[in-house]
Amino acid sequence: MSAYTALSQAGYRAYTRDRTTLFFTFAFPLIFLVVFGLIFHGQTVEESGKPYINYIAPGVLSWGVGNAAVFGVGFVLMQWRRDDILRLIRMTPTPVSAVLASRYVLALAIGAVQAVLFVAVALLPSFGLQLDGRWPLALPVLVLGITAFLALGVIVGSYAKTPEAVAAVANCLMIPMAFLSGSFFPLDAMPQWMQSLSRVLPLRYLNDGVSGALTGGGTLTDIGVACAVLAGFALVLGAVALKTFRWSDKT
């Protein structure tokens, strides 16, 4: 068994044996879907004439997937460093890449389950999402999005020294970003300056890409642009994450 396989397996077991976290990772975005779905049930966005669910479903899904990636790896890295597990791994010949790759494959698996569950619920008549024929394009968008947010989580997990710090920093990044990127409210209904501001945020492109793929809004080029920008974010944040990764808080 390779170090990567062993760490993935250990991570999978730790994850599936923590029922509470497991439940809320999947329930959290669904709760938002239900709340927003009930508030805006049957309404359309004035500016575009599209039903709200077409905005809210892809938006909340994007946020949920990104949130799980940031929090998941952020908590694990902080905890592993605090509890000397990273020190334990560091004293073996295991490369950093195997550690991060094992977290990456877990994040992708969690994102995939989240997406399937979420879309299945959103398709129920009471929410009324209708899938566009190009929905499979959501897969590359989600993979690139998870990559970018995972890298962000690695950076958070490398700096934060306590669970409180991880939660505070990750929430501070993800909640304002959700509103500013149109995850919870349609960007089309927001002031122009906010729409411009959203263009520097990775979640905006994850929203755009997922929305374009699932609901058929926008062109194929829009999805391509979303993918390209997310890949750029993944590359830059990934480089910073590798640079800031620390085995230990010691000097």
Added chain:
Amino acid sequence: MTSTAPHTPHDPPPGTSAEPAAVALTDVHKTYGTTRAVDGVSLTVGRGEFFGLLGPNGAGKTTLVEIMEGQRRADSGTVTVLGESPWPRNTALLPRLGVQTQSSAFFVRLTAREHLVTMAALYRCDAAAAERALASVGLTEQGATRVDDLSGGQRQRLAIASALVHDPELIFLDEPTAALDPQARRSLWQVLRDLKGAGRTIVYTTHHLDEAEALCDRVAIMVDGKVAALDSPGRLIAASSPTTRLLVPADRLTADRARAIPGVDRVTEEGGSIVLETLASGQVLAAVDEIAGLQGVQTRTASLEDVYLALTGTGTPQP
């Protein structure tokens, strides 16, 4: 106390052979802010040696060990471990080292066996290696227990098994018997003696002086970042106070009579015993035999603890 002065790296430690020493340190320094954690340490640990590192808390033991393990970088001086430099992270050297980390360092929510299988895989060893390590510390029956549900002693043994899983040449153990009951402690001693018998080198940090005396070929006593003494426990003791203490039950001998015995230097009373300190134990024992008989009389010579306390000047060993 010239014979207990710090060794220079040129002193040949036991077990030296043609292959490079297990650990060779020359004038190693490490400073944190204004604190000199390690202040000019030079020592050599030979292959196959059981080497004890003693000293009060804050003496720099942990920092020194972490420098040997390659977890910290020395500010100056040279550090060679099994002929290689441990810093920066040397992945060729790491599989040859076994490091016992703190007892909390286990993969969360795994069983003892799963944890060791994971550790084995990180060292590119198979599951059989994990099973052997589990058995070597007597945890086979607890293999299916979650790490969080193990007792303190079991966690400690699992931490030691984690350091042994890949059959390393050089093993660093940090207070490995701290949470063990007397039986578990003795059975671990046996594990350690077997490892030494198999030719492994062990660097052992401990506060248990009896343990150091029983297990270690040589010990270094660190005080304020420096090596205050380095030799075999036997030689350190021999070079320290030659005074013998005789404990005679108080109902059989009065302090005044004891003082009158030729060769007695000092007499005190301690918990129901008259304590006679002497440099001529044979002569004094014979006199005590004549006056009171030898039944119930105990003889105490200096132990490593006395040497330690004299060097560290702390009065009582720190926990």
